[in-house]
Amino acid sequence: KAGVTQTPRYLIKTRGQQVTLSCSPISGHRSVSWYQQTPxxxxxxxxxxxxxxQRNKGNFPGRFSGRQFSNSRSEMNVSTLxxxxxxxxxxxxxxxxGRVGTEAFFGQGTRLTVV
Amino acid sequence: xxxxxxxxxxxxxxxxxxxxxxxxxxxxxxxxLWYKQDPGEGPVLLIALYKAGELTSNGRLTxxxxxxxxxxxxxxxxxxxxxxxIYFCAGQWGLGQFYFGTGTSLTVIP
Numbered sequence: 001k002a003g004v005t006q007t008p009r010y011l012i013k014t015r016g017q018q019v020t021l022s023c024s025p026i027s028g029h030r031s032v033s034w035y036q037q038t039p040x041x042x043x044x045x046x047x048x049x050x051x052x053x054q055r056n057k058g059n060f061p062g063r064f065s066g067r068q069f070s071n072s073r074s075e076m077n078v079s080t081l082x083x084x085x086x087x088x089x090x091x092x093x094x095x096x097x098g099r100v101g102t103e104a105f106f107g108q109g110t111r112l113t114v115v
Numbered sequence: 116x117x118x119x120x121x122x123x124x125x126x127x128x129x130x131x132x133x134x135x136x137x138x139x140x141x142x143x144x145x146x147x148l149w150y151k152q153d154p155g156e157g158p159v160l161l162i163a164l165y166k167a168g169e170l171t172s173n174g175r176l177t178x179x180x181x182x183x184x185x186x187x188x189x190x191x192x193x194x195x196x197x198x199x200x201i202y203f204c205a206g207q208w209g210l211g212q213f214y215f216g217t218g219t220s221l222t223v224i225p
Contacts, residue, residue: 004157033213042118043158043203043215056212090157092213102146102165102207106157 002027004093004107012113018079021110023091025072031055031096032074033104034066037088049074050096078112086114121204121216129224134191136219138204144214146207147187149178151200152218158203162189194223 005024013019025032033056034046045058049068068074072093078085088111092104121138128134138147146165150158162173164180164187171178175192187204204216 006157035215042217045212045214048212055210058212088155092157096210103148103160103163104205104213105160106150108157109155111155 004091004105006089006091006107006110008110009108010111010113012115013081015081015083015114017081018077019081019112021076021078021089021091021112023074023076023093023107025074025091025093026105029093029095029105030072031094031104032068032072033092033094034074034076035090035092036060037090037109038086043090046076048096055096081114083114086112088112119204119206119214119216121219123219124217125220125222127222127224128194130194130196132194134194134198134221135188136190136202137186137188138206138216139186140206140214141185142206142208142214143184144206144208145184147178147180148205148207148213149176149187149189150203150205152203153200161202191221194221196223196225199223 007022031050033048036044048056052068063079066076088109090109092106094104119140149161152158162178169180177190179188201218205213207213
């Protein structure tokens with residue numbers, strides 16, 4: 001069974017540009033969550049999508065957005081990049097059904113560097 | 116957003132020693148998860164806990180869901196060099212978001 005796949009693994013962008021990251025969840029998983037990880041702030045929750053609907057949202061500005069497709073694949077977009085957006089972006093997939101199947105499995109992440 | 120208090124922040128131990136770390140929250144959770152993360156990689160799930168008081172093992176790892184529902188503990192017995200990494204706890208209530216601990220960095224000295 002394939003794991004969570006994130007693309008690309010590494011990305012370098014310039015301030016002011018926008019970026020789109022992709023996440024393919026484990027087959028059969030309907031929930032995809034996105035996290036930003038930085039050395040100073042740890043793992044910060046961005047948002048969660050379940051069956052194409054945003055179910056939970058963290059405290060990030062509107063520049064951070066996401067969506068989920070009917071095949072459960074998800075994309076995250078960051079517009080007007082700032083230097084502080086440099087981070088490891090992680091996506092996690094789960095069945096999303098509650099106590100059974102709550103376990104979230106992470107991808108390897110996308111390392112975004114903004115210069 | 117809420118962040119869980121995880122301690123200790125870092126540990127340096129001799130190979131073969133046992134390790135204990137814990138995670139506390141001001142809120143009640145009904146799911147606790149423990150992860151290990153290697154540099155440059157995503158966190159890998161170690162143990163999932165769903166019931167207050169539950170004790171679950173995965174090889175040399177044992178985790179417990181605190182009776183108050185506000186804490187969880189992870190123990191590693193007879194540590195080996197490949198145990199090196201950062202360990203994170205995560206808590207969830209219902210179908211809400213997962214809240215993550217600040218991490219415990221483990222170094223095992225051969």
